[in-house]
Amino acid sequence: MTGTIHGGWDGGEDALALIDAHHHLWDLSDRSYPWxxxxxxxxxxxGDYAAIRRDYLPDDYRRDAAxxxxxxxxxxxxxxxxxxxxAETRWVSGVSARHGFPNAIVAHAWxxxxDADEVLAAQAAFPLVRGIRSKPVxxxxPGAMVPGAPGTMQDRRWLDGFxxxxxxGLSYDLRVPFWHLAEAAEVARAFPGTPIALNHTGLPLDRSEEGLALWRRGMEALARAPNVHVKVSEFGLPGTAWDYEANRRVVLEAIAIFGIERCMFASNFPVAGLRISYDALVRSMARMLAHLPRADQAxxxxxxxxxxxxxxxPAAA
Known part of the structure; x- marks a missing residue:
């Protein structure tokens, strides 16, 4: 799993270590992934995701992260x-035992x-499981939400499960469109003892000034809950090439809102590979943060x- 960055970002043995806080693996041989x-x-x-409708296994990840x-x-x-x-958790745990990674798992449970509590208990019993991602309805x-509808973050049954x-002892991985961030902030404040990792920088899919303003307000509401952290990841947009300057703005604003101490690198591979290579992603992120002290980058x-x-x-990492 280890390698060295050559050129562009500290090259050589002095390169910073990476923990990829969000990626996927899948084996499609038994058709366990309907999508x-x-x-x-x-x-x-x-948009079109035909390119990732194939197996993505540890050797594929190693090649991407080489x-x-x-x-x-x-x-x-x-x-x-x-x-x-x-069953997915069981499979991923087996992959880790054979390949040495992943080193932590975010599992699923409605x-x-x-049977929510039963499934949560079963997932928590796996040594590598740290949290749950369960996408709410x-x-x-924006503006089309039905307050309190079944499966939403205002649903009493959903909140009881949360x-x-x-x-x-599980954390929660939060993945919602940016227009639900303020609603998610209410959940975060109601459960201050549950660590929450916001996925994909809050999905700022509308890069108009109006869209970014709504995203920013939601991010600021979430940041007021100290139990919320951010995976700074996945800046891809449908039908649009990966844009360094536009994405740099999002990255730096997210870090300014949450503080570097609550932000973490994540690749979202192979999905992010629809727009950018792993190497280009890491180099771009490193370039965006090059002005920060090395300790903050680490x-x-x-x-x-x-x-x-x-x-x-290990201490060496």
Whole structure:
């Protein structure tokens, strides 16, 4: 898993360690991922995703991350068929035992079903499981939310399930469109003891000034809850090339809002590979943060994720 960055960002043995706080692996041989094997998701946030409808296994990740000093990774649930989410955790745990990574797992469990607590307990029993990602029901556009609808972050059953995360010592990975961030902030304030990792920088998919203003207000609301951290990742947009300057603005604003101590690097590979290579992503992020003290860069690229996901690293890393 380890390598060295050559040129452009500290090259050589002095390169900073990376913990990838969010990536996926999948084996499509048993068709356990409906969105990758069967139906096409017409509303997929990056548009056409045919290029990732193939196996993505440890050797594929190693090839993508080659040349970078990746010392640990966090696997995030990848929409395994929802009737047996524990099976994905079992499979990923086996992958880790054979390959040495992932080093932590964010598993899946519905929070609003009658068996929610049973599934949470089963997931928490795996040594590598640190948290749960369970996407709440969201609206297709700003202003279209139905308050309190089943499965939403205002649903009493969903909130009761969320309360069980703390009982099982689990964190929560939050993935919602940016127009739901303020609503998510209310949940974060209601459960201050549950660590929350906001996925993909809050998904600022509307880069108009109006869209960014709404994203910014949601990010600021979340940042007022000290239990919320941010995975600074996935800046891809549908039908648009990866834009360094536009994405730099988002990265620097997110860090300014949350503080470097609550931000962590994540690749979202292979999904992010629809827009940018792993190498170009790391180099771009390093360039964006080159003005920061080296200690802050080290926290962003590895230390914060190690703390949040309780990953023990050798002293050399």
């Amino acid at each position: 990758l094997c069967d139906k096409i998701e017409p509303a997929f946030f990056l 040349g970078h000093r990746v010392v640990a990774t966090v696997h995030c649930e990848a929409e395994w068929r929802r009737d047996d989410p524990v 929070l609003d079903t009658p 969201t609206s297709p556009a 309360a069980r995360l703390g009982v099982h 926290r962003f690229f590895a230390g914060n994720a190690a703390d949040f996901y309780r990953i023990a690293l």
